[in-house]
Amino acid sequence: VPLQYGLYSSFMGCFVYCFLGTAKDVTLGPTAIMSLLVSSYAFHQPVYAVLLTFLSGCIQLAMGLLHLGFLLDFISCPVIKGFTSAASITISFNQIKNILGLQGIPRQFFLQVYETLRRTGETRAGDAVLGLTCLAALAGLRAMKSRLPRAAPAEPLAVRISYLIVWICATARNALVVLFAGLVAYSFQVMGSQPFRLTGSIPQGLPPLRPPRFSLAAPNGTIPFLSMVQDMGVGLAVVPLMGLLETVAIAKAFASQNGYRIDPNQELLALGVANVLGSFVSSYPITGSFGRTAVNAQSGVCTPAGGLVTGALVLLSLAYLTSLFYYIPKAALAAVIISAVVPMFDAGIFLTLWRVKRLDLVPLCVTFLLCFWEIQYGIVAGVLLSGILLLYSIARPPIKVSEGAVLLVQPGSSLHFPAVEHLRGAVCSRALAASPPRSVILDCCHISSIDYTVVVGLAELLQELRRHGLSLAFCGLKDPVLQVLLSADLEGFQHFPSWEEAARCRGAELGGSRAEPFTSTAEST
Numbered sequence: 001v002p003l004q005y006g007l008y009s010s011f012m013g014c015f016v017y018c019f020l021g022t023a024k025d026v027t028l029g030p031t032a033i034m035s036l037l038v039s040s041y042a043f044h045q046p047v048y049a050v051l052l053t054f055l056s057g058c059i060q061l062a063m064g065l066l067h068l069g070f071l072l073d074f075i076s077c078p079v080i081k082g083f084t085s086a087a088s089i090t091i092s093f094n095q096i097k098n099i100l101g102l103q104g105i106p107r108q109f110f111l112q113v114y115e116t117l118r119r120t121g122e123t124r125a126g127d128a129v130l131g132l133t134c135l136a137a138l139a140g141l142r143a144m145k146s147r148l149p150r151a152a153p154a155e156p157l158a159v160r161i162s163y164l165i166v167w168i169c170a171t172a173r174n175a176l177v178v179l180f181a182g183l184v185a186y187s188f189q190v191m192g193s194q195p196f197r198l199t200g201s202i203p204q205g206l207p208p209l210r211p212p213r214f215s216l217a218a219p220n221g222t223i224p225f226l227s228m229v230q231d232m233g234v235g236l237a238v239v240p241l242m243g244l245l246e247t248v249a250i251a252k253a254f255a256s257q258n259g260y261r262i263d264p265n266q267e268l269l270a271l272g273v274a275n276v277l278g279s280f281v282s283s284y285p286i287t288g289s290f291g292r293t294a295v296n297a298q299s300g301v302c303t304p305a306g307g308l309v310t311g312a313l314v315l316l317s318l319a320y321l322t323s324l325f326y327y328i329p330k331a332a333l334a335a336v337i338i339s340a341v342v343p344m345f346d347a348g349i350f351l352t353l354w355r356v357k358r359l360d361l362v363p364l365c366v367t368f369l370l371c372f373w374e375i376q377y378g379i380v381a382g383v384l385l386s387g388i389l390l391l392y393s394i395a396r397p398p399i400k401v402s403e404g405a406v407l408l409v410q411p412g413s414s415l416h417f418p419a420v421e422h423l424r425g426a427v428c429s430r431a432l433a434a435s436p437p438r439s440v441i442l443d444c445c446h447i448s449s450i451d452y453t454v455v456v457g458l459a460e461l462l463q464e465l466r467r468h469g470l471s472l473a474f475c476g477l478k479d480p481v482l483q484v485l486l487s488a489d490l491e492g493f494q495h496f497p498s499w500e501e502a503a504r505c506r507g508a509e510l511g512g513s514r515a516e517p518f519t520s521t522a523e524s525t
Helices: 004-008 012-020 032-042 046-065 068-074 077-094 096-100 109-118 125-147 157-171 173-190 225-232 235-258 264-281 290-298 306-321 330-344 348-356 358-370 375-395 417-433 452-467 479-488 499-505
Strands: 216-218 221-223 399-402 407-411 440-443 472-475 521-524
Touching: 004 306, 012 264, 012 306, 032 046, 032 225, 032 235, 032 375, 046 068, 046 225, 046 235, 046 264, 068 235, 068 264, 068 375, 077 096, 077 109, 077 235, 077 290, 077 330, 077 348, 077 358, 077 375, 096 109, 096 125, 096 330, 125 157, 125 173, 125 330, 157 173, 173 330, 221 225, 225 235, 235 264, 235 290, 235 375, 290 330, 348 358, 358 375, 375 417, 399 417, 407 417, 417 440, 417 452, 452 472, 452 479
Parallel strands: 407 440, 440 472
Antiparallel strands: 216 221, 399 407, 399 521
16 A cells, blocks of 8 residues: 555554553554555555455454454463574564665565575675664664662762753653664765665654445445455454464553553554554554564653554654654664664573473474564464463363272362263273272362362262262362262262271271371372
8 A cells, every 4th residue: 555554554553542541551553463454355455454444443342342352362471582583583574685785675574584694795885874873873772771880879960960851862762863873874865975774764644534435436336345354254254363462462562561451442442443543543453563562662662652652652743743754864764773672682592492381382482483484473373372282271170189999089270071981081091000909989089179070080980880889989078079060960079078988987997197298109191
């Protein structure tokens, strides 16, 4: 779509998120990922892109109103770390072409790496020098801010003023670097030479305020709304869901880094309202922007009200300042983005997960590697893999079996329907394999709820043990579980307050004490 649609999409999300968002750093706007997705379903037609914005916003808003944000809690920390680490690399490398002054570099990461390395001989000296200088200045100012001692109230006025000047320069380092680079580029332009690649001209003027169009004029007639929806097809599911995943993944990443929590339902509402209202100002679908959010965080933004400043500056720029943007060198903007996203790469997470739980390295590595292909595929694959690992832990809970005159069986976690066959197999194999076969006491102290499938499985287990002349007694039942089992009216059902009482009633003695019931146990997983 025409260049100005990027700016049309850059301010409404800032205003909406200020009032509805829950993460202080997040900025909503157009992103490379969302732009690529929309290009697949908008057919290079702004009317399709704006209508897709409206429909995506309606879907996201409905999910927020229905409180479906809990679904986004299934994005685990390893998935988020894999996404942010890969995104920091891909976004940084995507800006190398601007640092080197190269053009015509493809967006796909591996092709990008190949083409950039192949064409390093075409590097423009002016862009490279300016870009590296800006990177060095940004790194120096950030280090200065982190090491700046706080001026005490008792210090002389001159010292406090000096501290304030240095603090402002370090905090506003991104704006200062861009302003300095723009002045340098303008000076060269006045002298009749230009060693830098510039942002270039941008059409001036605010977007018209109007609802999205629900039909499109074509040479052979009018394309109605239903036909446009059919043309967009699966995009009506992919675009809003990827927008949600990207926004929440970014919000969670920065929230965990800065020690605050987000509300997924509120994030859904904020994104949905932003897209619905954005469609009235010719915006295409927006989502959380990793690069701009990182710039926001590195600039020291403390509340979502920073979005008011961002949105106001975009509107001011559209109305009056687009001509001045002509002179901003692309190398300077690239340096700002690189310096903002590089700190998001967390190399230590790999070693941490190796020490804590190595299985979590699987979704981390899958997300990290696939994000170099396509970020949306990496996030989806990581979420699915985390879900599979979660379901496996539910389907195969740890089961401890204590040997004695009877078998004491204790599931290590709650019991759900995928696990009932695993429990039946563990109980029957141990009870019937013992010599002689032994009755069973099932300690349910860790089970807080059961479903109908579990009840059916327990009834079949009772019958199977009875066929072999054995019994099954329950102990430690919580009230909800006990009420369900009593309602089911299981044949031969017996329950006791504790396993000791159950053992006494059967005239059996278990070795060890209640404090150490599993000193000689086997565990089934």
